[in-house]
Amino acid sequence: MQEIADVLGNDSAMAVWGAAFEDLVATDLSDGRNLADDYLRRRGWKEGASTREYIAGLRRSTISLYEVSGLVPGESMQLRDLVRGGTPVRVSEKLGSQGLRQWNRVATRVIPLRASAVISGTLMPFDHDTSEALLASLRKAGTKAPSEVAKVAQEFGIETDAKTLAGMMTPDLLLAGAAFMVTNFWLDAALKAAQGRNRPDLVNSEGDPLDFTTLHFPLLAGVKPEQIRTTLATVPALRQEDPGFWNWLDAPGAAPQTAPRRGKAQTFFSRMEDGSLVLGTLALKGRRLSLEVNSAARAERGRALLGPVLAGLVGPPLIERTDLEQMLATERPPPEPSGLSQEDERALIRQTLEDHYRHIVDQPIPSLGGKTPRAAAKTPKGREKVVAWLKTLENHSAKRPAGDPIGEYDFGWIWRELGVEALRH
Numbered sequence: 001m002q003e004i005a006d007v008l009g010n011d012s013a014m015a016v017w018g019a020a021f022e023d024l025v026a027t028d029l030s031d032g033r034n035l036a037d038d039y040l041r042r043r044g045w046k047e048g049a050s051t052r053e054y055i056a057g058l059r060r061s062t063i064s065l066y067e068v069s070g071l072v073p074g075e076s077m078q079l080r081d082l083v084r085g086g087t088p089v090r091v092s093e094k095l096g097s098q099g100l101r102q103w104n105r106v107a108t109r110v111i112p113l114r115a116s117a118v119i120s121g122t123l124m125p126f127d128h129d130t131s132e133a134l135l136a137s138l139r140k141a142g143t144k145a146p147s148e149v150a151k152v153a154q155e156f157g158i159e160t161d162a163k164t165l166a167g168m169m170t171p172d173l174l175l176a177g178a179a180f181m182v183t184n185f186w187l188d189a190a191l192k193a194a195q196g197r198n199r200p201d202l203v204n205s206e207g208d209p210l211d212f213t214t215l216h217f218p219l220l221a222g223v224k225p226e227q228i229r230t231t232l233a234t235v236p237a238l239r240q241e242d243p244g245f246w247n248w249l250d251a252p253g254a255a256p257q258t259a260p261r262r263g264k265a266q267t268f269f270s271r272m273e274d275g276s277l278v279l280g281t282l283a284l285k286g287r288r289l290s291l292e293v294n295s296a297a298r299a300e301r302g303r304a305l306l307g308p309v310l311a312g313l314v315g316p317p318l319i320e321r322t323d324l325e326q327m328l329a330t331e332r333p334p335p336e337p338s339g340l341s342q343e344d345e346r347a348l349i350r351q352t353l354e355d356h357y358r359h360i361v362d363q364p365i366p367s368l369g370g371k372t373p374r375a376a377a378k379t380p381k382g383r384e385k386v387v388a389w390l391k392t393l394e395n396h397s398a399k400r401p402a403g404d405p406i407g408e409y410d411f412g413w414i415w416r417e418l419g420v421e422a423l424r425h
Contacts, residue, residue: 004187007194018122019183022109025058026176034059050113057111058120062175063182065131068104069425073097079110079119080425082131083138084171088425091117101398103391105131107182124182128392130189137181142174205250205277208295212322215299217289217306217314228284231309237279244284248291248302250277289314296321349405357414365389377418387423390415 005013025036036059044052069088070078077097078088082105089110096119100106105128109120126134202210219228225244232238238246270278280293280302289310291302303317340348361373368376368385376382393411400407415421 008190012190015122015124016183016187018120019063019107019124019179022058022061022063022120022122023179023183025055026061026109026179053113054111054118057113058109061109061111061120062172063107063109063122063179064175065105065107065126065134065182066110068100068106069102071097071100071102076116079106079108081110082135083175089117091119093119096123100125101395103395103398107186124186126186127189130185134182134185137185138174138178141178141181142169142171145169145174145177204294204298205279206295206297208297210294211296213293213296213299214320214322215291215293215303215317216320217291217310217317219287219289219314220312223313225284227313228289228310231313232282235305235309237305238282239276246282247276247278248280248282248293248305250279291317346405350409353406353409357411361414361417367392373414373418377420383420383423386418387420390418390420390424 002013004016025034028034036055040052040055044055047055064084065082066079067082067088068077068079070076070090074094074097076090076092077100078090080086080088091110092115096106096108105126107124107126108122111118111120204210219225229240229243232246233240237249237251239249240246279298280291283290283292291299291306293299293302299319364370364372365376367389368382371382373386373389377386390411397407397409397411412421415424
């Protein structure tokens with residue numbers, strides 16, 4: 001336990017210890033006894049009625065994974081069981097409810113009391129990817145467990161089969177037997193995060209690792225900027241935005257690569273308002289034409305595109321590379337004052353968000369299988385994905401600092417417009 005405290009801190013170490021202790025309290029020992037039952041029988045008279053009720057409830061409880069909603073910070077929250085299903089349960093919780101946000105996921109034990117439901121002392125927050133991995137492992141365990149138990153039973157001469165046992169494998173039994181998995185998944189993710197090993201691989205639309213590359217082409221002596229602009233106008237893939245700036249676009253209708261990659265990868269790409277995929281940008285400043293792209297492979301592709309048309313106008317490019325680690329380590333200067341009042345800035349941000357989300361409901365989204373939210377919401381499976389997408393947007397927004405207009409944005413109209421408001425629970 002000390003090793004965990006050294007890496008993650010005392011609070012995390014106590015969470016692991018608490019989870020292990022609660023697992024023990026809720027488990028029957030090899031001789032059929034139970035610690036909670038023994039304590040209540042021998043020493044329960046020393047405790048108040050509410051404490052005895054809590055201990056008895058903890059003894060009957062099973063840990064599970066829950067989705068948080070309906071937060072009343074410092075008072076209560078609703079928890080929806082992601083393993084057993086059912087309607088969300090409101091639990092009284094002062095401390096834990098203060099640090100959580102809408103649609104967070106947590107592992108805990110819900111203990112029903114006469115006055116109201118509460119949670120146990122263990123509360124382990126899960127990120128989305130870790131929670132999905134845990135749910136997948138629990139489903140797999142629930143599928144394999146009956147056949148494994150049947151084999152052992154038959155070795156002891158007990159007549160049974162996997163089909164019979166599968167009917168007996170309730171979610172409660174599964175969670176009771178797999179309680180250790182919940183803690184292990186949480187601890188593994190926490191250790192990886194502390195050691196910087198949980199960052200996903202970032203790739204571009206071709207599936208290449210992000211490697212921000214700039215090719216600086218020097219204009220040859222005697223070449224005028226107007227000659228460069230005239231030449232670039234002959235390249236169909238380049239869209240001029242102003243006299244010194246072009247977007248390099250992929251073929252019309254091109255979509256980001258969706259082929260599976262090894263490990264956990266997140267695709268990074270950008271589109272124009274008409275849906276065109278942006279491959280890079282060109283900027284003409286003084287005596288230099290610079291092509292900015294996000295991978296070495298795309299830099300070579302851009303060089304092959306520009307080389308023939310710019311022959312005799314520019315010299316060999318100077319190549320500048322900045323990897324992701326360098327970008328993250330680089331301190332960004334604070335933004336320049338906008339000159340607007342605070343209220344005008346907030347109004348501008350709100351309007352920008354409104355315009356963005358009004359536009360995005362009709363744009364392809366990778367997590368929706370490349371469909372637009374409006375199109376995906378027309379099928380039952382698609383609606384499930386749309387709900388997950390909206391919950392992710394709301395969860396990220398809720399994590400913004402208090403008073404941030406981004407965090408105050410109301411996504412309710414999107415739920416209503418896409419016809420999924422009834423699933424907002």
